[in-house]
Amino acid sequence: MSRITDTQRAYDRLVQLLDQEIRKRSGSTKDLEQFRETLDVAFYLLGWSQFEYLVRQEAGDLIDERARAQSVEGHAWRFLQDNLKALPVRRRLDLIFHTNPKARGQLDKDYEFRNEAAHNYRSLPKEAKDISAWLQGLEELVDNF
Amino acid sequence: MTTASALDPAQRQVLINLGDRYVVFGPFPGLREPVRFSPETDSDVLPRVADAGQGDEARIAHTLRVAGMKRRATPTERIEDGDVALLDDDGNRVLIDIKVRQRDPNGRDFDHALQRLTDATSRGLTLEVWFFNIERLNLVIARLDRLRLQIDRLTPLDVWERTAEGVFNRARVVEQADDWVHRIGTLYDDVRAWLGDRPNLRCEQSRTVTMSEEIMQRYAVTDREIPVLDVLDADQVVASFVPRGLWLIGSWGRIDVITRDRTHVLLALGGQGNLSWRLVTSPDDRRQTVPFDKSALLALVS
Numbered sequence: 001m002s003r004i005t006d007t008q009r010a011y012d013r014l015v016q017l018l019d020q021e022i023r024k025r026s027g028s029t030k031d032l033e034q035f036r037e038t039l040d041v042a043f044y045l046l047g048w049s050q051f052e053y054l055v056r057q058e059a060g061d062l063i064d065e066r067a068r069a070q071s072v073e074g075h076a077w078r079f080l081q082d083n084l085k086a087l088p089v090r091r092r093l094d095l096i097f098h099t100n101p102k103a104r105g106q107l108d109k110d111y112e113f114r115n116e117a118a119h120n121y122r123s124l125p126k127e128a129k130d131i132s133a134w135l136q137g138l139e140e141l142v143d144n145f
Numbered sequence: 146m147t148t149a150s151a152l153d154p155a156q157r158q159v160l161i162n163l164g165d166r167y168v169v170f171g172p173f174p175g176l177r178e179p180v181r182f183s184p185e186t187d188s189d190v191l192p193r194v195a196d197a198g199q200g201d202e203a204r205i206a207h208t209l210r211v212a213g214m215k216r217r218a219t220p221t222e223r224i225e226d227g228d229v230a231l232l233d234d235d236g237n238r239v240l241i242d243i244k245v246r247q248r249d250p251n252g253r254d255f256d257h258a259l260q261r262l263t264d265a266t267s268r269g270l271t272l273e274v275w276f277f278n279i280e281r282l283n284l285v286i287a288r289l290d291r292l293r294l295q296i297d298r299l300t301p302l303d304v305w306e307r308t309a310e311g312v313f314n315r316a317r318v319v320e321q322a323d324d325w326v327h328r329i330g331t332l333y334d335d336v337r338a339w340l341g342d343r344p345n346l347r348c349e350q351s352r353t354v355t356m357s358e359e360i361m362q363r364y365a366v367t368d369r370e371i372p373v374l375d376v377l378d379a380d381q382v383v384a385s386f387v388p389r390g391l392w393l394i395g396s397w398g399r400i401d402v403i404t405r406d407r408t409h410v411l412l413a414l415g416g417q418g419n420l421s422w423r424l425v426t427s428p429d430d431r432r433q434t435v436p437f438d439k440s441a442l443l444a445l446v447s
Contacts, residue, residue, distance in 0.1 A: 015408070016407065016408065019387075019401065019403045019408045020403065022373075022385055022387060022403055023375075023382050023384070023385045023403040023404070023405070024382065025352070025375070025382060029352045029353065029354055029373055029387075030353075030354060030355055033354050033355065120247075121247070123359065125359055126358070126359065126360075126390065126392050126393055126394060127394055129390070129393070133431075136429075
């Protein structure tokens with residue numbers, strides 16, 4: 001179990017608290033809905049950053065392992081090992097999920113949403129609204145690395 | 146040939162392509178004439194664009210059309226004088242400088258525009274600077290009128306997407322939003338009726354949430370205020386029905402029912418015209434649902 005599970009639990013709890021504020025009518029419903037949108041974006045980005053860290057580690061391990069090979073491929077892996085820092089997230093995902101194109105394709109879309117939210121000031125689209133389920137899905141992917 | 150525009154800029158209708166959408170901008174309020182562009186005659190079936198935000202300025206310059214005016218390639222002027230040259234029926238020529246933003250133009254934008262306009266006027270050219278806000282879809286036109294800066298604002302009259310399957314336009318989004326409001330009202334009526342024999346419980350509808358979904362913004366549909374329904378026992382709210390969204394994956398709308406212990410999810414499921422409200426029974430699996438009826442409601446508020 002990774003920290004993503006803690007993130008999911010924290011998100012669920014905060015959403016619950018916001019919902020209860022709505023029910024108790026202790027603040028403007030519109031403000032509370034806005035807070036919820038901000039919370040969603042914040043946890044989407046947090047989830048991604050935690051996932052990216054784990055992807056970086058996993059891809060590094062995978063490359064280290066193959067770089068030991070005394071073959072022609074070993075040279076290629078060692079070259080990659082030397083240039084690991086320059087390897088973008090999507091390439092790392094390719095390495096980890098090369099046998100799971102469905103997950104890889106979904107992560108590609110998710111990464112696009114993440115970039116739009118992080119760099120282009122966008123809200124999350126409808127495909128990425130269920131943050132709790134999405135965090136749970138990330139945890140399942142990490143469990144199956 | 147003169148270089149003054151005979152067509153009032155504030156009354157123009159402008160068609161542009163924004164990747165996967167066509168947008169017609171025009172005067173607001175009060176249209177003097179019907180929308181002069183239509184999906185069938187003025188748009189092509191376009192391939193899907195991976196990122197509709199890429200290359201917007203060039204795409205707009207390439208596809209821009211103005212009702213009652215003809216396009217003409219910039220003739221002898223230097224290219225920096227404008228992105229598009231327009232001619233009206235009388236041969237009046239206007240150069241258009243296109244600026245694309247994800248916001249409305251600010252003071253610095255207008256200062257820069259004024260400088261460009263003044264410079265063009267001093268060289269005998271008629272220039273307008275057009276600011277397209279592609280996030281909230283509006284068009285602000287900056288021009289000189291007797292050496293004074295004049296600002297005109299055009300709003301979207303229609304937005305459509307044309308694919309091989311057909312045309313999806315703004316009216317469809319408005320229609321679906323209207324239907325959503327109607328369905329919420331019908332559900333609230335049911336809730337009131339189901340609680341009719343529980344004298345300790347009463348319903349109140351004094352609060353709203355703002356419906357401002359992504360698709361509404363893409364099709365320039367105005368935000369809506371959607372009512373929240375509170376069920377009260379004395380002065381305590383025991384359940385709040387909060388509409389969360391219409392355009393969702395896997396359902397035709399979601400309303401959260403926030404009770405004292407947790408938040409329950411109501412989904413509109415089924416085919417179009419045959420929708421029913423289903424209560425999600427497992428927080429971990431949205432596919433596990435039961436019909437939302439009187440007994441399900443009473444279980445939530447008891």
